[in-house]
Amino acid sequence: AQSVTQPDIHITVSEGASLELRCNYSYGATPYLFWYVQSPGQGLQLLLKYFSGDTLVQGIKGFEAEFKRSQSSFNLRKPSVHWSDAAEYFCAVHGSGNTGKLIFGQGTTLQVKP
């Protein structure tokens, strides 16, 4: 069965510092992978997605993620964090093919210090 683990529940970084949010998945084949962001009281916004091809994926707001099959990981990165990036971040996995399920990790809350 597919699953997603986000090991870091809460991360605090200083504004301007680099950021890496971890995501590990479990799935028998290459899954479809997503990162979403949710601001307080808001819905979910897609940051980026991976289906196939180039393992380094560029997204919106200066975010990128790298798919590493050998590590079953899809970590999210940003070179310089802005105060407006403070939010909750979710990694999600969908089994390729027609399995149907779209499973989310428990989320990482990002706090940005001025």
Place this chain on the structure above:
Amino acid sequence: NAGVTQTPKFRILKIGQSMTLQCTQDMNHNYMYWYRQDPGMGLKLIYYSVGAGITDKGEVPNGYNVSRSTTEDFPLRLELAAPSQTSVYFCASWGGQGTEAFFGQGTRLTVV
């Protein structure tokens, strides 16, 4: 193009009451999902559908039911509401490989 529309936005139920959360999408997506979001728990998949007439259980289906009679609609039914069902519910739809999943704005449900 409205995307995914959920109604209602807020609801208070008494224990034992029932209700239906409505979800409609206008993107002709085959895949549709219902999630609940509790603080610190992320989004848990309740039920999903891969097309009209086809539904399946997700991670936390107990206490809920769904139907998918049309491509557009995917209502979630709560029978005999319990306090443990107090949560924020999100509906989503997905068009398949190469596309993103779109989410509704959520329904905040409180069971008292």
